[in-house]
Structures are given as C-alpha cells and as structure tokens.
Amino acid sequence: MTLSADRLAALDAFIVELNSASAGAILPLFRSDHGLEDKAAGKNLPRDTHAAFDPVTEADRGAEAAIRKLIAERFPEHGVIGEEYGEDRPDAEFVWVLDPVDGTRAFISGLPLWTTLIGLRHQGRPVLGSIGQPYVGELYVGSAALGSRLIARGTEKALRVRACAVLTDAIIATTDPEACFDGAELGAWRQVRAAAKLARLGCDAYAYAMVAAGTMDMVIEAGLKSWDVEAAIPLIEGAGGVVTDWRGAPIGQHGGQMAIAGDQRVLDEALVALKRSAK
Template identity: 80%
Template sequence: MPAPTSDRLAELDAFLVELNAAAAGAILPLFRADHGLIDKGGAKGFDPVTEADKGAERAIRQLIAERYPEHGVIGEEYGEDRPDAEWVWVLDPVDGTRAFIAGLPLWCTLIGLRHEGRPVLGSIGQSYLGELYIGHAGGSRLISRGVSRPLKVRPCPRLTDAIIATTDPEMCFTGAELGAWTQVRAAARLARLGCDAYAYAMVAAGTMDMVIEAGLQSWDIEAAIPVVEGAGGLVTDWRGQPVGDHGGQIAIAGDRACLEEALVALRRSAL
C-alpha cells in the first residue's frame, strides 16, 4: 500500500495536537498532587501507575474512537484494540511515571501512529513545560507557547564529543548490556540519567547526541521514531537495524558516525 499522502498526514498531524491537549487535560491536575499511585509490579518489583496514566489513555482512546472508529489502538494501560488495522495508534500516556510521582517534569506523553505496520507520525509531549515535539516524513517541529519551530539534530561525528543518556542502567540493562553501556559511557563526553523519553526529544532538538535503552515495549519508542527521523536522526536496534514494531534494545542518535562508534560496543550484547 502506498505511503500516506501529505494531505492525509497534515490531517492526522492536526488531530495529534488535539490528542495531546486531551491527555494534558487529564494529567496536569494530578501532577505534584494526589495522583492515585498504585504499584502494579507485585513480586516483580516496583512498577507504578497513576490515575494520570489511566485517565490520559482513556481520553486519547475516546477521541480516536469518535474521530477514526476504524483505527486500531495499542496502549500501555488498556491493551490492544484491532492491532492489525491499516492505521494503529500506539500510546504511552505517561512515559516516565517514576519521574511523574517524584514531581520531576521529565515525563512525556508518547503518541505514535502506524500505517500498515510502519511508524509514520509521532509526538513527544511535555505538557507541564508546554512543549510538543511532532514528527513525520515531512519534518519535525517543536510547538511551544504558541510558536512552532523546526527541529534538527546536530552533527557529532565522534563519540568522545557526545552527550548521551539512558533512563536507569541498573533497571534497564542485563549484565552484558550493562557492560556495553559502561563502555559507551566511558567514551562519551557526558552522560545523563533518568530523562526517559524526554531525552529522545533532546536528540531531535539538537541538544543531546544519543540515547541508549533496552527492554522497551513498542509504546516506549514508536512515537519517537518519526520525531527523531524527521529531524534528521536515526533510530535502530543494537545491531544497527530498523526497530520495527517490537521495541527491545534501542539506539537513538543524531549523527550516523557517532552511532556507528557506539554500535561497536552495543553489537556484542545485541539480542
């Protein structure tokens, strides 16, 4: 099936802005407030979910059902609905719930859209800061305080000059993966931890150079792929191959040369 037309993407892009506004309406009243924390991890360890997570996904799903009832949805909180549809929305209403419950404005709302299984449109929204990063094949942009500006990754051909990030090495990486991360971190200029998906947006914005993660679900990464790629960056697995719709081990970079340096270490632990 051919790629979506520019007019169709523009229509869905505008709808994506509406979805983010609906999510923000459910999330912001609960940030730094009584958010109804529940630990859904049980014996597996702490895995928080809040009323913000659930309320935002409900709001997003309701709008999709009203406007595009033929579309499918995959969401972290409420599962799958027609995941094999031509168009499928992939949702993480609050990526970075640990940051959210700690009162840190590094959580994001991730909304992606697949067409025939391929990510074609996505957004990374940080509504407390008033920032919405949107991307597709036509390019990426930041909408903030009523102003829109294009996003572009920055050149950084050497890993020794790179600012890199991951969420939490001890939580995200196995033993072999942790060794690969440690090697990449030792080579980089600066590493930041705990930024979750906000770091993906910073690569697209040209303030960071690379993010390395593992153990991701589809809703953790799919929304970011069009944003990063639309800004001129790359999203691959640890072998340097396309991510597809399965999540897993992820490398996000603004410069291919820098990514290739990191992949020398990452490939040794690639699944």
C-alpha cells in the same frame, strides 16, 4: 493504500489535539493526589530490577482513556495499542501506539521529565509521532515526510539534530543502567559511557526529544515495549536522526534494545560496543 501528504498533514493536526486531551487528564494530578498503584506488587521480583516497582497512576489511565475516546470519535476504523488498556484492532491500516505517561517514576516524584508518547503506524510502519511535556508547555511532533517541529508557547520551531562525528564529543543518555540493563548490556553501556563526553540519567523519553532538538546526541535503552519507542521513530527521522536496534537494524514492532542518534557517525562508533550485547 498509499498515505498522501494531505492525509498525513491532517493526522499531524489530530495528534496535536490528542496531546491536548491527554494534558487535560494529566496536569490536574501532577504534584497532587495521583492515585498511585504498584503493578508489580505481590510478584516478588528482585529489587535491583526496573520491574520490581511498576507504578501506575490515575493520570496514566485517565490520559489513555481520553486519547482513546477522541480516536474512537474521529477515526473509529483505526486501531489502538496502549500501555494501560491493551490492544484494539492492532492489524488495522492505521494503529495508534500510546504511552500516556512515559516516566511515571518522574511523575510521582514531581519531576517534569515525564512525557506523553503518541505514535501512529500506517500498514505496520511508524509514520507519525509526538512527545509532549505539557507542564513545561512543549510538544515535539514529527514525521519523515513532513519534518519535525517544536510547538511551545504559541510558536512553532523546526527541529534539527546536530552533527557529532565522534563519541568523545557526544552527550548521551539512558534511563537507569543498573536496573534496566542485564549484565552484558550494562557492560556495553559502560564502554560507551567511558568514551562519551557527558552522560545524563533518568530523563526517560524526554531525552529522545532532546536528540531531535539538537541538544543531545544519543540515547541508549533496552527492554522497551512498542509504546516506549514508536512515537520517537518518526520524530527523530523527521529531524534528520536515526533509530536502530543494537545491531544497527530498524526497530521492530515490539521494542527491545534501542539506540537513537542525531548523527550516524556517532551511532556507528557506539554500535561497536552495543553489537556484542545485541539480542
């Protein structure tokens, strides 16, 4: 079934509601007693890997539950894939892909760099996405068909990536290169980093939003799950940017290696290094 502009616009409005519901569950626990657990406890993983400490809080679980409840009430025929509660009808025509608190490490540290990621697939393809940071009052929403916008402090502003022709002019980001990249990936990151003008670490998905907003130029990540990336794809595309894997191909439904860029030219330059470590 074709997704009409009117139906997409209605779902766009609904994704704003979902962010409001998730914020209601998260904000009372931010910089408070958030009920921290470590999902990696007892697994004896190497301490130098990102997976060695896998935090989850009551905010993660409460927000995803609130989002799922609202979807079930409004669109019971839709499927859901979430980080905390798994899959429910992942082959439905419409499937919501949720990461209720992306950047839980920032959340438990009291840093307002965590975000809520909500993506929507239609017939297996990401068509709508949002990145919300309710503590600072920002919601980034977008799709390739409708464009992307920032909703903040009662106003809306269209989002547009900025031009960046060469890597030496680029501001780039990744989460934690030492923990998130394997040896070959780390070498590729270091090569790109050496050429870039400036690199920022630890921003998680908030950096995706900054590419859409035109304040950063590229984000490079690896080892992602579907819920880490699917919300970003329509948002970035709606702002005029591009999301690919490290070969320059479209991201699949299972995450993996990812490069987000505001300008195809700077992405092409970075891919020279990234392709050598592509999986």
